[in-house]
Amino acid sequence: MWFLEWLETTSLAVWMQSSAYAFPAVEVIHVLAITLVFGTIAIVDLRILGLAGVERAYAPLADDTLRIVWISFVVAVVTGLLMFISQPVTYVNNSFFIAKIVLIALAGVNMSVMEFVISRTRDTWGPGANSVPVAGRVCGAISLTLWTVIIFCGRWIGFTMFQIPNF
Amino acid sequence: MENFAISLSETALSQMIQNSTWIIPAVQSVHILAIGVLFSSVLYLDLHLLGIVGRDSSLAHTRDRFRGWVIGALIVLVATGTLLIIGEPARQLLSAPFWTKIVFLIGLVYTLVWGFRRLAPLEAGAAFSPAWARPYAFASLFLLAGIVTAGRLIAYV
Numbered sequence: 001m002w003f004l005e006w007l008e009t010t011s012l013a014v015w016m017q018s019s020a021y022a023f024p025a026v027e028v029i030h031v032l033a034i035t036l037v038f039g040t041i042a043i044v045d046l047r048i049l050g051l052a053g054v055e056r057a058y059a060p061l062a063d064d065t066l067r068i069v070w071i072s073f074v075v076a077v078v079t080g081l082l083m084f085i086s087q088p089v090t091y092v093n094n095s096f097f098i099a100k101i102v103l104i105a106l107a108g109v110n111m112s113v114m115e116f117v118i119s120r121t122r123d124t125w126g127p128g129a130n131s132v133p134v135a136g137r138v139c140g141a142i143s144l145t146l147w148t149v150i151i152f153c154g155r156w157i158g159f160t161m162f163q164i165p166n167f
Numbered sequence: 168m169e170n171f172a173i174s175l176s177e178t179a180l181s182q183m184i185q186n187s188t189w190i191i192p193a194v195q196s197v198h199i200l201a202i203g204v205l206f207s208s209v210l211y212l213d214l215h216l217l218g219i220v221g222r223d224s225s226l227a228h229t230r231d232r233f234r235g236w237v238i239g240a241l242i243v244l245v246a247t248g249t250l251l252i253i254g255e256p257a258r259q260l261l262s263a264p265f266w267t268k269i270v271f272l273i274g275l276v277y278t279l280v281w282g283f284r285r286l287a288p289l290e291a292g293a294a295f296s297p298a299w300a301r302p303y304a305f306a307s308l309f310l311l312a313g314i315v316t317a318g319r320l321i322a323y324v
Contacts, residue, residue, distance in 0.1 A: 028319045032206075032312060035199060039207025053232045056224045064220035068210070148200065155196045 004088035016086035023086060030079035034154065036072035038147050040065050048140030050129030058125035058132055087161075096160055100153035107146040114139040168260055175256035184254035191254055198247040205240035206311055208233040209279070213304035218296055227289045234283060241276070264324050268317035275310040282307065 007013060016022050044065050046052040053061060084091050091097045118136045125131040132140070175181055184190045215221035215229045252259045259265045282303050289295055 024320065024323045028316045031199070031319055032315055035203040035206050035315070036210070037203075038200065039203035039205075040211075042204065043207055043211065052236070055228055055232075060221075060223040064214075065211070068207075068214075151199055151203070152193075152196045155192050155199060159192050 001089070004092060007085045007088045010085065012082070013085040013088075016082055023083065026079045026082045030076060030083065033072045033076035033079060034151065037069060037076055038151055040069045040072065041143060041147055044069070045140040045144040048132045048136055049144075050132065050137075054129045054131075055127050057127055059122045062119075062122070090161060091157075094157055094160055096153045096156040100150055100157065103146050103150045103153065107143060107150065110139055110142050110146065114143075169257070172256035172260045175253060175260075178253070181253050181256065184250070191251065194247050194250050194254070198244060198251065201240045201243040201247065202315060204236055205244065206315075208236045208240065209307050209311060212282075213300075213307060216296070216300040217304055225291045225293065226286065226295050227291045227293065230283065230286045230289065237279065259321065262321050262324065264317040264320040268314050268321075271310050271313040271317060275307065275314060278303065278306045278310060 016026070043053070044062055047054070047056070047058060047061055114136060118133065118139060121133070125133075125136075176185070211220065212229055212233050215226055221229050285297070285299070286295075
């Protein structure tokens with residue numbers, strides 16, 4: 001807890017708290033980044049599930065798209081951290097914030113299983129709705145579900161952080 | 168506009184939304200998911216136009232793969248957006264960022280229609296890197312970012 005209280009006093013945190021434009025600007029970039037994280041992950045997941053883009057083999061599509069996923073994810077994490085340090089103790093006490101972080105971690109585990117275990121045969125997953133093995137499709141479904149719930153949790157943080165609802 | 172906002176806020180639907188704790192955040196969340204679909208679709212097509220992604224597939228395929236999602240996402244955005252306006256009429260209709268967002272949205276729809284029209288005759292397998300790719304990509308992404316920015320600023324201004 002003392003670490004969180006210390007974080008709140010750093011000059012970066014104070015800037016986030018006191019500047020009129022810092023928090024809104026960071027939040028806007030965060031929203032742009034998370035919509036891209038969700039949207040690009042959805043492109044890959046929908047391909048895995050055979051619901052979209054099935055004329056294309058899996059590997060080139062995944063390679064193209066996952067680049068964008070990582071870049072947007074990094075931006076989302078950096079902007080998220082900046083918002084976090086403005087009120088660390090309050091965020092840590094918000095159930096939706098905790099839920100969001102836990103779910104993101106789970107999504108990371110799910111993605112690692114997909115990338116490092118199941119994807120060993122990815123070069124054989126050609127065009128067609130059923131080219132991705134069942135295990136991969138389970139990961140894809142879990143991923144899409146988790147990230148949808150993560151977006152909902154994120155929105156609910158804004159509604160539950162303050163006494164007066166901040167939409 | 169003020170009178171319209173007031174009378175909207177007195178409708179049964181508006182009252183129901185206002186008195187609920189979960190409808191607005193839920194509708195906003197769906198709104199955000201649809202932005203995700205729109206943003207990633209527009210970005211992906213733009214990147215393929217610029218030759219940065221999709222080298223193994225044809226531009227015609229990318230166009231066809233994303234067109235339905237772009238249209239669907241825009242429909243969901245208008246529907247959820249309408250619900251949000253009905254739920255908080257004054258907050259949207261009397262907001263400068265809100266109207267800025269609408270202007271940008273009209274610009275985006277025009278740009279997307281313009282781009283898809285030019286891509287329409289393209290056949291599978293045809294190579295295509297037009298001179299208008301860069302300005303089109305810039306315009307579509309700038310307008311999209313502008314919509315999202317203005318949308319978020321509704322809460323602050």
